[in-house]
Amino acid sequence: MSWYAAYTQPRSEVKAAHHLMEQGFEIYLPRYSKRRSHARRIDTVSAPLFPGYVFVAMDIERVAWRCIDSTVGVSYLVRRGDRPAAVPADVIDALRATEDDQGHIKFNLVEHLRPGEQVSIMGGPFDSLVGTFARMNDRERVVVLLELMGRPTPTVVPRELLRRCQ
Numbered sequence: 001m002s003w004y005a006a007y008t009q010p011r012s013e014v015k016a017a018h019h020l021m022e023q024g025f026e027i028y029l030p031r032y033s034k035r036r037s038h039a040r041r042i043d044t045v046s047a048p049l050f051p052g053y054v055f056v057a058m059d060i061e062r063v064a065w066r067c068i069d070s071t072v073g074v075s076y077l078v079r080r081g082d083r084p085a086a087v088p089a090d091v092i093d094a095l096r097a098t099e100d101d102q103g104h105i106k107f108n109l110v111e112h113l114r115p116g117e118q119v120s121i122m123g124g125p126f127d128s129l130v131g132t133f134a135r136m137n138d139r140e141r142v143v144v145l146l147e148l149m150g151r152p153t154p155t156v157v158p159r160e161l162l163r164r165c166q
Contacts, residue, residue: 003087005078013048016073026057032105118165
């Protein structure tokens with residue numbers, strides 16, 4: 001059995017996972033704890049690590065996998081040509097190995113970053129921007145230099161939103 005990625009409809013990862021499980025598929029939806037501010041409150045929510053994707057385990061030689069494309073919440077199964085594109089099992093195993101007791105992926109990369117390393121921001125107002133790690137500000141936040149308005153601008157970001165660029 002191998003793992004495959006299903007591309008979901010916008011913000012429908014949980015719905016897609018639920019309906020795929022009801023069809024008998026083994027599902028993996030990696031999540032992480034994300035800080036969110038709303039109406040002057042800051043809280044923590046569970047968010048998909050890969051927005052728009054859910055992983056499905058199956059044997060494509062034995063399963064009628066084309067039904068995944070018509071599953072509620074799913075747009076299509078990611079393919080290479082006319083066959084589903086497999087996700088290496090060690091990637092799924094590595095993700096699962098970093099989960100905490102609540103099933104959230106834990107990242108401890110910030111402590112190991114050095115000034116000058118490229119980081120990506122995953123969430124918040126600077127979602128998907130790439131910047132340069134500058135320094136730790138305190139236990140919760142780090143300073144990242146973002147290219148804004150044509151120059152590097154120091155920006156304070158919650159540390160759990162940072163991911164090291166490959």
